[in-house]
Amino acid sequence: MNKLFHKVFNNTLTASLFEMLVLGVAACIVVAVCFLTNPKKDMGVDSDGNPGNKDVAESFIKDELVEPEKSELEESKKTGTEESKTEESGTQEGDLTSEYSPFGQFGEKGPHYEYGVYPEKYLVETVLYETMADINHDKIQDYIKVVCYNDKVGSTDRETVELSAIGCYVMVYKGIADGICERKPMFISRNFHLSHSGNGVVCLSKYNGLDYLLFANIYEMQGDAYYDYAMVYLDEEKGILTADSDAVEFAIDSHGHSDWDKLTHREDVIPEFKKKMEPYLEDSEILMCLTMDEELHSNIICFSTQEERIPANYFFGWVWEWTH
Numbered sequence: 001m002n003k004l005f006h007k008v009f010n011n012t013l014t015a016s017l018f019e020m021l022v023l024g025v026a027a028c029i030v031v032a033v034c035f036l037t038n039p040k041k042d043m044g045v046d047s048d049g050n051p052g053n054k055d056v057a058e059s060f061i062k063d064e065l066v067e068p069e070k071s072e073l074e075e076s077k078k079t080g081t082e083e084s085k086t087e088e089s090g091t092q093e094g095d096l097t098s099e100y101s102p103f104g105q106f107g108e109k110g111p112h113y114e115y116g117v118y119p120e121k122y123l124v125e126t127v128l129y130e131t132m133a134d135i136n137h138d139k140i141q142d143y144i145k146v147v148c149y150n151d152k153v154g155s156t157d158r159e160t161v162e163l164s165a166i167g168c169y170v171m172v173y174k175g176i177a178d179g180i181c182e183r184k185p186m187f188i189s190r191n192f193h194l195s196h197s198g199n200g201v202v203c204l205s206k207y208n209g210l211d212y213l214l215f216a217n218i219y220e221m222q223g224d225a226y227y228d229y230a231m232v233y234l235d236e237e238k239g240i241l242t243a244d245s246d247a248v249e250f251a252i253d254s255h256g257h258s259d260w261d262k263l264t265h266r267e268d269v270i271p272e273f274k275k276k277m278e279p280y281l282e283d284s285e286i287l288m289c290l291t292m293d294e295e296l297h298s299n300i301i302c303f304s305t306q307e308e309r310i311p312a313n314y315f316f317g318w319v320w321e322w323t324h
Contacts, residue, residue: 223256
């Protein structure tokens, strides 16, 4: 009887273990299939790799890197067919670029900034301002940040800008979903700093329902002045495109010109120049302004912050007054 009991028990136990093993293998197969069909579900992201939390402040950077496409300028340099007015700005044929400074570069490799190389790694990046706008007109908000680089950080953002030998940049990161953008910048401005060569203004401007970067140079030195502006936007295939631009040159100091009466003066060109710019300034905020009031012999520093957005007319109001 005992032998029969043990035999039945052993057979039952063997069968039970076999069934458990089969069920275990089946469960593993089911889990594997689920993981392969949606491997990121348990990592807080959806099947497209996007974070579940769409909050802009939390989700500016996408995990998968998407390389920005090369601009036509970069391709034309390889073939020797570059026709743009400037090699530095990456703008297309017919665009205006200040003779004192270009706008910046399309993508991360260029004369103004190289990703991971310059500014040097020992320098500290201070983010002065962050905002969102559709700079490439694809109906998806892009991420914009204004940064300053230095080896010494000031007690305030303004002091950090004043101390910076490297200067400040405006960077645009292409938006690819609500609150999600590419890791690498689509556009990097030329650097702004407090020397005359670094002076300039860049604003975020909304005009006719579209967002633009508004670049301007208000340059005065040694009896002459050069003012220009350009409303630019970005295109993945064509690079940096200009929607509108204008420039004027005039003399500002009769003592430095023996032929003063024959020259162009402020009152000859500024009223029309102002008239052209004013529509772009109505709904516009300053991202970075580093320029000089020659009359006061002092630098003007202003930029928007998360606490206070500076309207463009805050600065350009002074410019029009200088012309009186």
